[in-house]
Amino acid sequence: MKTKDVLLEIKDLKVSYGHISALKGISLKVYPSEIVAIIGSNGAGKTTTLRTISGLIKAQSGEINYRGHELTKIPAHKIVPLGISQSPEGRLVFGTITVENNLKLGAYSLKKIDYARMEWVYELFPRLKERKNQLAGTLSGGEQQMLAIGRSLMCNPEMLLLDEPSLGLAPILVKLIFKAIKEISKQGVTVLIVEQNARAALRLSDRGYVLEVGNIVEYGNSEELLKSKKIQEAYLGKKKQNQLI
Amino acid sequence: MYIFIQQVINGLTIGSIFALIALGYTMVYGTMKFINFAHGDLVALSAFVGLTIYTTVVSSFSNSIIAILISLIITIVIISIIGYLLERIAYRPLRKAPRLSAVVSALGAGMVFQNAIMLIWGPNPHYYPADIIPNKIWHFGDSVISLIQILILLLSFFIMIGLYILVNKTRTGRAIRAAAINQDAARLMGINVDAIIVIIFALGSTLGAVGGMFLGMFYRGITFNMGWNYGISAFVAAIIGGIGNIPGAMLGGIFLGLFNSLIAGYISSTWADAFTYILLILILIFKPTGILGERVAEKV
Structure with a gap:
């Protein structure tokens, strides 16, 4: 994996809605031209992460660094010209x-x-x-x-943020959309995708982060995450072996 | 028959003024989802500002039509700035508050305008000079149309065509429509929604300023509290056309103007207002989205 020139780096990002904290200090990195997936269940903070990167939500503390720009201090409409574009949750x-x-x-x-x-x-x-x-x-x-x-x-855009592109779609359409995302990535666009459909997202991506109630609990190579027992049990619908015995 | 034609001419004239004012309501509602109840009083303020500027500049011009156009332009600039300040001071701090707070703020701002007019110009009616437009009249059989009516109809028509082109054919217009549909999605396109809202208030105030001066030129008498009456009529026109819908406000204004003047011509002018509200109630019962208010269902 490319280790230098990080494209986007989130450091200890905290976001809250009133008294409810949605992100409790997450850190993640995205390198140029890779596909990174953030998986997690409802309410884990996936959408909040993307909305904060795009400037739709103000961060409570922490940094989002994108090619030398501190995104937490830039209004949404000025983030798009920097090269970050989002396909939002619910399509809008x-x-x-x-x-x-x-x-x-x-x-x-x-x-x-x-x-x-x-x-x-x-x-x-x-x-x-x-x-x-x-x-x-x-x-x-x-x-x-x-x-x-x-x-x-x-x-x-240089970087594409995709929020739940598979939501509510028939499997055949999910396949079609994910194929297109692969194609977009081949054109050199960096992709940060947020998904509940963990299997599809991890198969598509190079690396993945697992978000649970505002914290990143696991991250690494997507292939390894797919094999990880913990993730299989929690997100990929595989039953615990010992329960069957 | 001549009553009919006469009332149609009068109705179209007052209807196009209603339409100009209604556009201010509908555009603000379209993007910010609240009724800017101060708009009517801003229209009244325009009528006073316009008259004051006209009486100041008229002696410098030999032609009164040029004097009117100059006063119109200066009034538009002044009222647009006031419209901008209104948004900045009374509405922007409430952007995230419940819509009811913004409506209450609008009512308060309306009172401020009304009292300001009374303090500056006094409580007595003021009059636009009778000769502001040469008193020319054309006959159609027994019905007449005056130069001022032709002027109002033509100017309103061109202003509305201009607005239609701006909203439907330009990049800024697309941004206005996008911001009206979903502000967050608009931001994700790189649209500066705050700037769009400023543009909307400036446009609404411009149309209101023109409407205010037309009211003065057509009816001549203006009073500090006239904004409420005309404001409500224009608001009803916006609802009839489908609030939030720009062609709807134009259509609603013309429709209400015709309706009003036909009622005045055939039934009684004292009952015209009552029938306006009966019409409003019927529209709200049978077609609450207004004539053009039908929206495509958003699929999730």
Whole structure:
């Protein structure tokens, strides 16, 4: 693994909603061009982590360093031009706007729309091209997910944050989306993906972090995490052997 | 028949003023989900500021139409700045508070405007000069249309076309629509939502300023508390069209203007307001989303 030039480094990040602390001091690193997965159950703090990186939530303490920029001190709209784009939880496509205009909004931070890039997004998700003049709200869940990812690619990001891209999708669509993510990664985009679907996320990623109620409890190579007994029991649905005996 | 045509002409005139004012309500509601009840009083303030500027500058121009346009532009600038300050002082600190707090703040700001007008200009009505626009009249059979009506109709039409193009065809317009749908998602696109809200208040105030001066030019008499009446009518127009929907506010304004003046022409002008509210109640019962308020269901 590349050890130098970390792209994104989170140090002892604490975030709370009122009196409830969502992140209790997490640290993680992302290197250029790798795919990193954060897995964990509901309420573990996965979405909070991504929203804090994007500047939608203020950190209580700690640092998020991205290529020399301290992201915790930068407002959300200035983080996108630095090269960090997010496909948020629940997709949040602009329902009453057409698919094509959603993509154009994705390129908002570029001042000028890169139509070659839009073609690339359409190649990645041909379904979007067929429906480019349709209102985004009329798309199916899977298509909306494609649009959310496509939209986040339009600003030519260096780093892509994906929040639960598999949520609520049929297995065949999950496969399709994850294949696309692999393809995006091949283009040199660094990916930080947050997932409840631990198996799919760990198969896709190079490294993984396991988040439990605001703490990182385990991290390492994704292959090793897939084999780890503890993780298999907690997240991959394998029953404890000794219970069967 | 001539009553009908006459009332349609009058209705379109007052309707386009309603539409201009209604746009201010609907745009703020669209992005911030609260009713800016101070908007009506801002419109009244525009009528007074406009009259004061007009009487100051009119002697320097030979042509009164140029004097009106100059006063209109200066009024727009002043009212936009006041609209910006209103957002900054009365609404921005409440951005994360329950919407009811913002509504109460809006009502308070409205009172501040109303009392400020009374303190500056006094409680007695002021009048726009009768000759502010040359008193030209054209006949259609037995009905008439005046130059001022033509001017109001044309200017409103072009302003609304301009707004439509701005919102639907430009990058800033896309950002406005995105911020109206979901502010967090808009931020993730790199949109500065605070800046968009400032633009919305400036635009709403601009349209309100034009509406306020038109009211003065059309009805001539202006009073410190006129904002409430016209504000409520425009607000009803916004609801009829579908609150939050820009073409809806335009349509709702024209519709309400026509409705009002036909009631005034055929039934009784004293009952026009009562019928406005009956219409509002019927709309709220049978089509609560308004004429154009239908939204595509967001799929989760």
